[in-house]
Amino acid sequence: MPTIRAIRAAVRAARVGVLTTQPRFGMIVASAAARAAGAVHLLSTHPLPDAARPRFLAGWTHLAGDASLEAVLAASGLDAVLPSDLASTRLLAGLSGEGGAGPCRLPLSPPQVLSALHDKYVFKTLCEAAGVLVPETRLLAAPADARACLDRLLAGGDTLRFPVVTKPIAAQNGRGVRIHRSARDLAAALATGGVWLPGVVQRYVPGRDVDLSLLARDGHVLCAVLQERIAGGGLRFFRDAEAEAMGARLIAHLGFSGVVHLDLRREAASGRPVAIEANPRFWGSLGWADGAGLGFVGQAIALALGLPVTDWPLDLSLRVRTPIGWWRALGRGELPNPRELRAAVRLRPAPRSVMDGDPVR
Missing domain, CATH: 3.30.470.20 (ATP-grasp fold, B domain)
Structure with a gap:
């Protein structure tokens, strides 16, 4: 087995690409990659003005809509490629196989596994199957589900108790997350579109x-x-x-x-x-x-x-x-x-x- 020093030296000698669909995420990952690797190249689905390119980037490539990612990678001269944001992780995971031309890729689960983890309700079912503790959660697939859930809560016909949290099943960065302290709060949110659907309602965990x-x-x-x-x-x-x-x-x-x-x-x-x-x-x-x-x-x-x-x-x-x-x-x-x-x-x-x-x- 190589020593830690030898592993670090091999990483420092590598030319690494960072794939991104969001420049913010791409720069965060590329900045960290630049500390470890010899040269970092950003592969972005969005154009990056020269004025916005930081010194730690050795170069960047704009992936136009009709560009084949596999072809770009094969011609890139990179040694390894990593994703950054969720969309680029799914994109890299969906490429065929780990072999063939182009740089080595970070081993990734298939896109359907990534999507399952990202889905708030499916994640809850995966945790239960794995024996991982999760809060009580109900799926709100449509307005009728939300109304029926509220009726059960008002009638005491559900083990879920207030306060509860509602959130969309596939949003990121806290978007659409709301805490409801009472049935009145939840009813008002439902009436004014404050609950994003499809979503989940979940026990609030102090x-x-x-x-x-x-x-x-x-x-x-x-x-x-x-x-x-x-x-x-x-x-x-x-x-x-x-x-x-x-x-x-x-x-x-x-x-x-x-x-x-x-x-x-x-x-x-x-x-x-x-x-x-x-x-x-x-x-x-x-x-x-x-x-x-x-x-x-x-x-x-x-x-x-x-x-x-x-x-x-x-x-x-x-x-x-x-x-x-x-x-x-x-x-x-x-x-x-x-x-x-x-x-x-x-x-x-x-x-x-x-x-x-x-x-x-």
Whole structure:
């Protein structure tokens, strides 16, 4: 088996392409890839003005509507290619086979598996089948379903209790998510179009948000880390055996390959992690993990190249803030350790020239 140094050297020598349909996501992943690889090339379905091209990009290609991705990749001269956002992950996953001409590809589950994970109601059924704890959830496929669900709640004929959360089954970045404290709140939202359909209604889980990031191949988790927001701004990265075991059960059940970011809630009453939804793609806070030295993209490049992937220490616990964030934290008496200071200096936000669109997670 090659040493960690040899693996890193092989990744540093690689020419890596990042496929994107959203420049914001593409730049986040490309920025992290540039820390690990020798040269990074962006393959985008949207044109990128020269003025918006950051220095860490060796080049970029606009994939026009009639362009064959397989043909572009075959002629690219790249060693490996990664997706970034959900659409590009589905696109890369749908290409025929891992062999043939062109760069090595990150192993990915089929598009139908990615779509199943992304669907809020199907995700709930997958979790139940895998023995993963999820909140009570009802499908609202049409207005009649929503009305019938409200009638059952009013009549006490449903085990679901308020407060509840409604959300569309396939939206991202928190769009369309609403908390309803009472039947009156839910009825008003239904009457004014405040509930996006098709969607789900789900038991609200009191507690705090925790995210689990995973890289896997063929149902085996290769590396994992959790993150949560910290007071005063920033993120804390850590390990948690119970949450990781929960994620591993889902990954094994699906035989999943690729990256996935699981949104969890640490239930206040029981302290147990509860699965809320999944994003089977790279995530918007990736730059913070990269600044912390948790190189998910570097690990993904190694996996694409057929090299071993190593996990992070089980006793990991690291707070990541911007330098300004730490300056403010010092005023509250919080002191960073040397590794946390290095992480603050390493943070590299994506260029503002491509920061259009909604916030990403």
